[in-house]
Amino acid sequence: MERLKSIYLVLLFGFLYLPMAVLILYSFNASKYGTHWDSFTLGWYRSLATDASLIGAATHSLLVGCLAASMACFIGTLGAVGIYRYRFKGRIVLQGLLYVTLMSPEIVMAVSLLVLFIALHMELGFCTLLLSHTTFCLPFVTVTVLSRLDGFDRHLIEAAADLGAGEWQAMRQIVLPLAMPAIAAGWLLSFTLSLDDVVVSFFVTGPEFEVLPLKIYSMVRLGVKPEVNALAALLFAVSLLVVSGAQYLLQRKPK
Amino acid sequence: MRQGNFFRTSVILLLSVWLALFVLIPNLLVLAASFLGRDESGFINLSPGLGNYLRLFDSVYLRVFAHSLWLALLTTLACLGLGYPFAYFLAQFRTSVRPVLLTLVIIPFWTNSLVRTYAIRSLLAARGLLNNTLIALGLIEEPVRLLYTGSAVLIGMVYILLPFMILPLYNAIEKLDHRLLEAAADLGAGRWRRFWQVTLPLTLPGVIAGSLLVFMPALGLFFIADVLGGSRDLLVGNLLKDQFLDARDWPFGAAASMALTGLLFLFLAAYAYSLERFAVEDRP
Structure with a gap:
């Protein structure tokens, strides 16, 4: 057996x-x-390294990934602190909205964001891509940080307040250091999410701003190419590194 | 105190405004668009009606929805069948090995799904590893057509979504109180009875959560069908993509998107209901 x-x-x-x-x-x-x-x-890797449009797309992807992950971490961490510390009207609604965003299929989100950008007459490209990626990363960061904060002793913040710390000081010296592993893990996961996204990017980016997953999508549809193997292997290596890092950060016990 | 209030207001507002602007309002716009008509020249004209929803009942689109639901259901069942024993055995390993095994499940979960679909494609290709192996073994003489079939899409879906099933299942199974199983054994319940009457009901929330996490994306992942199935297997995801990006019939696409969202809410409600019922049954 x-x-x-x-x-x-x-x-x-x-x-x-x-x-x-x-x-x-x-x-x-x-x-x-x-x-x-x-x-x-190593020829396929070499031909990747000389493909200018591919390098361009990869640069775009890295740029959007870093920026979207950072924005999602900034808004998500502050939001998580807000949800954790305060009781306010609409708190349940806010949490509900977070979970709906987390659960809703990418394609539905993609469609709704496209409709929004067109309604606002925004040109599809870098900005729309960044806003969209930040949006789908946001609930991941918020939920990760929130679940870490939930494990803490609330009295720490009260003690800081009693000792005369203002909100910002308590945030900087108590909450942020405690939540840091979750924030870092959230950043790494957001970065991978952004780097991997096909569905949302497909809808909200324009022809001038090509990103790596879409580039791969068009290459894959045209048939099997050895360069794609090399590219896939590289992306797998990146995911492996980033996810192991995030796992390490998340599984470390809180001090 | 003023500083505190300012901090409080700004952190809550920041998140709320972002979600309102990029989640709530866009979805309301889609909802509104789904009731409008299509203009020959522009995108949308103002003639409210239920026409788009009625068009969804056209047999062509009904077939797309039925086919998607059927494929998503098959995917969910396959993932459940493969994943439940897997999660169950995983939870029985020594606690020192488990995090490593779990990380091995999580890595594919976070790996580019397009890259993984492509990997399946090259495996199933006419001159791919599978065909070559079968030929080398002498089981077949000519390469078998594996790609561009319904089974290829199903295999791809299961391959992409299996980790989504295993993780919640594992969480539920790991929490299982083994004293309950011992008690059932003491009371004379056999292996199967213990499984059906103790293990399965207690891990049901994991089963339902995993099924939702597989079922919902399975309806929307258009690129799996694109890459593995060719264009014959139209799914809801492909329909949405076509309506919005190729046919440019936005109001109709919006109606299809709302129908998909409605279906998913129905499933989510069923999930919440089953959790609630489960919690009630749990009470002594």
Whole structure:
């Protein structure tokens, strides 16, 4: 029975990882059509590095990812502190709205944001992309920070107030240091979310501002290309690094 | 005190205004647009009516919705069938190994889903690893057509969404109080009876949460069908994409989007209801 369980776990992990492993292996394969193993090459990575439009798209993606993650962390952390510390009218509504945003399918959000931007006569591109990405990252940060704050002793803030600390000082010296791992994890996860998003970006960006996932989408639709293997392997490596970092931050016990 | 009030007001307002501006208002706009007509020249004309919703009942679109729901249901059941034993076995591992295994489930969860879909595509391709392996084993002589079939889309969906099922299931199963199982065993319940009458009801919130997390995205992920299924398998996600970006029939697209949202709210309400019922049953 024990052996059966282990076999099942290994099989399912195999299902989750085998396709990626094959992709990474083929990214080093010199054979153009990937039908058989030819010889080891770094050529596909080299041709990625010289593809100017690809580099442009990657730069755009990194820029939007960093900015959206930072904005989401700023608004989300302050919002989480507000929800945690104060009882106010509409608190339940605000929390409800957060969960609706978290649960609603990307495509519905994409459609609604597109309608908003067109109604506001905004040109689709960098700005609309940044606003949209910040919006779908926001609930992730807020919920992560909120769940970390919920584990704390509220008396710490009261003690700070008793000792004469103002709101900003208490925020800077008590709340922020305590919530920092959750904020950092939220930033990393937002960054990956933004870097991975296809559905929302597809709707809200314009032809002048191309991002990496959409670039991959158009490459993939045209057929299998060895360069895509290399690109996929690189993106997988980035996700691996970022997620491990976030996991490490989140699983560290609060001091 | 003034400083405190200012801080309080600004942090609450910041989040509220952002969500109102980019979540609430856009959705209300879509709702409003869904009742309007389409202009030949512009996007929208002001002739309110239920026409767009009635058009959804056209057999073409009904088929799209039915097909999407069916595929999402199959995906959910497949993920549940594969994921439940997986989460169950995972929860039985030593506490020192579990975080590592759990991280292994979380990594694909956060990996670019387009890249993962592409990985499945290259695996299933005519000259992909699967076909080559089958040929090498002598099971088939010619490559079998795996790509651009309904099964390819289903495999892709399960592959992308499986971690969404495993994580909530694992959370529910890990919390299970083993004394209850021991008590059931002491009272003479066999293995299956313990599972049906103790384990499954107690982990039901995880089952429902996981099913929702798989079912809802399964309705919207248009690129999986695009990359693996070709264009024959039109799903609600593809319909929305076409209406908004290609056909430019926004009011109709808005109605389809509202119908999708309505369906999802129905499922969410069912989830809340089942949680509530569950909580009541829980009381001694």
